[in-house]
Structures are given as structure tokens and as C-alpha cells.
Amino acid sequence: MKRKRLSIGSWAYCFGPYKENPVPFDTVIEKLGRLGFDGVELGGFPPHPNPNELDTRPKREELRKKVADHGLQFSGLAADLWSFPIIPVADNSAWMAAFERNVEFAKDLGIDCIRVDTVSSPDIFEKEKIDPKLGWERVTKAFRAAAARAADEGVRVVWEFEPGFAFNKPSEIIRMPEEVGHRNFSVLFDTCHGHICAALGARQPGEKETLPGGALELLKRLRGKIGHFHLIDSDNTLHHHETSTHAPFGQGVLNFDELIPEMLRSGCPSDWWTIDLCFWPDAWNVTADAKVFLDRLQQKFVQEAAGAESN
DSSP, X not given: OOOOEEEEBGGGGTSGGGSSSOOOHHHHHHHHHHHTOSEEEEEESTTSOOTTTSOSHHHHHHHHHHHHHTTOEEEEEEEOOTTSOSTTOSOOHHHHHHHHHHHHHHHHHTOOEEEEOOOSOTTHHHHTTOOHHXXXXXXXXXXXXXXXXXXXXXXXXXXXXXXXXXXXXXXXXXXXXXXXXXXXXXXXXXXXXXXXXXXXXXXXXXXXXXXXXXXXXXXXXXXXXXXXXXXXBOOSOXXXXXXXXXXXXXXXXXXXXXXXXXXXXXXXXXXXXEXXXXXXXXXXXXXXXXXXXXXXXXXXXXXXXXXXHHO
């Protein structure tokens, strides 16, 4: 079994606690290269590199070279699409136009995976008196069109479910890739979100829906439908009552000795494991420890499996 490449989401150093004093992207990639990371996952919004700032191919080539010079590659792009809601509008052209700009940005940077979400919070249906069935139809239609458009450029589309966004129940998470129904669309499984959504049912509208086996059971039910992984622990709480608290490894309740073997059986086509420290107040200083934790998991599960296969 091939070794997994390790990256980390750059948004951890410019969101939330870092909003007023973000870590410059150049500083981020310098540190990641020094720590021996394989890559960085780009949060494509200011102050980090984004399609509006890097609006020409030469500028994007310069960024691509700068990242490579630190021994890194891009593991994916988290696109800034949050100004363009899908659910409350009949016309998704604004969202699609922004998505297409980000696909071109990803292609120019050599990124083959772009993250999307449903944009709106899970209480939008009650607040704006929208039929959830209509919202579902609008989202699946937009995701289907996005998957087709990105496929033309060789970029995969992965949907990240979260307690803070609409359609966060396990049954909805499982249905989404089935009803989008495009080979270029799959699920981004964040271990923390998987736990909060499947084990706790946080921020679910209406009747709460959980799975007895929590994140592990959801992983199993999504086998063959996962296109990318984010890894981080969970302490059973929400950040500001909105989305999952991304607790550093070892500071939460997740059993990675159970999760990792199932992740390896998931059929995920990506060989990236991306650390997600979004909103963690001390993300910069726990980055090195996070890599050490995943290196140990690599040694325990991936490299030992590779040795067994070769014997």
C-alpha cells in the first residue's frame, strides 16, 4: 500500500483567531516545507492566494513554482463561494460563474481537487420558508453542473458536509453523491464533521438523526463515494455553536485506530491526507505535532500494510 501524502489546510492560519493577524502564505509554505509536509491545501481567499488577486497565468505560475521550491504540492483548493447562495435562489448562475473562475485557478496551479459546500446554514428552510425538497433540487442541480464543468478541466469536485451547512444528516450525506449522479462528484470526509454529524446530530433541523456507530459507520456507508479526506480530532463540541470544533489530535474522542483502516478501505482515489485545524486558536503552534501524529499512523497502518503486501 502506497504511503499517503500529508498536507494541511492554509485556512487554519487566516480564519477565526488568525483573522486579525493572519500568517502570510509565504511563511506557511516555508514552515510546511521545513517540517517535511508533502503539500498544502489552499484556502483560495484573501489574504492567501486567490483567483482575484492572481488574475493572470504568469502570476499563478509564479505561485506554483514558489510552492514547489519548498518541496510542496497543492493537495486541493477550498474555493471562496460563500457569497453566492444556492438554496434560496432560483438561478444559480452567480455561484456557477464563481465556481468556474476557481476551476480555472485550480487548473493553472495544477490542483486536481476543488471543495464545495451547500453555502447556507441548516436553519435556512425554517428562517426563509423554503421547502427543503426545493433546496435539495437546487443543490444537486448546481453540484451536477459543477462536476461536469470541472471534469472538462481534469478537476474533481468534492462536497464537504458540516453541521454548520444545510443537509447535514447521515441519510442526506449518503444520498447526495447518489442523486448528484456524476462520476466527477464525491464526498469530502472530515473525521471531525463525520463524528459531529453522525454521532451527535448537531444542528440538524427537525427530528435528530444519528448512527449507532458514529463516524465509523458513516465511513462504511460512504465506501466508494469518498473523494478526499480531512483529518482532525473532535471534542464533542461546536465552535461558536456553528460548526465542529477541530480539536488537535489527542485532545478529542476520536479513535483513529478504528477510523484509519476503514479510510484505507474506502476506495478514495486521492492519496492525500489533509490536516484541518480550522478555527483552532493555536493552530500555528500545533502544526508540527499534528504531522508527528499522522506520521505515526502512517507507520502503524500504511507502511505495515505495504510490507505485508510485498511479502
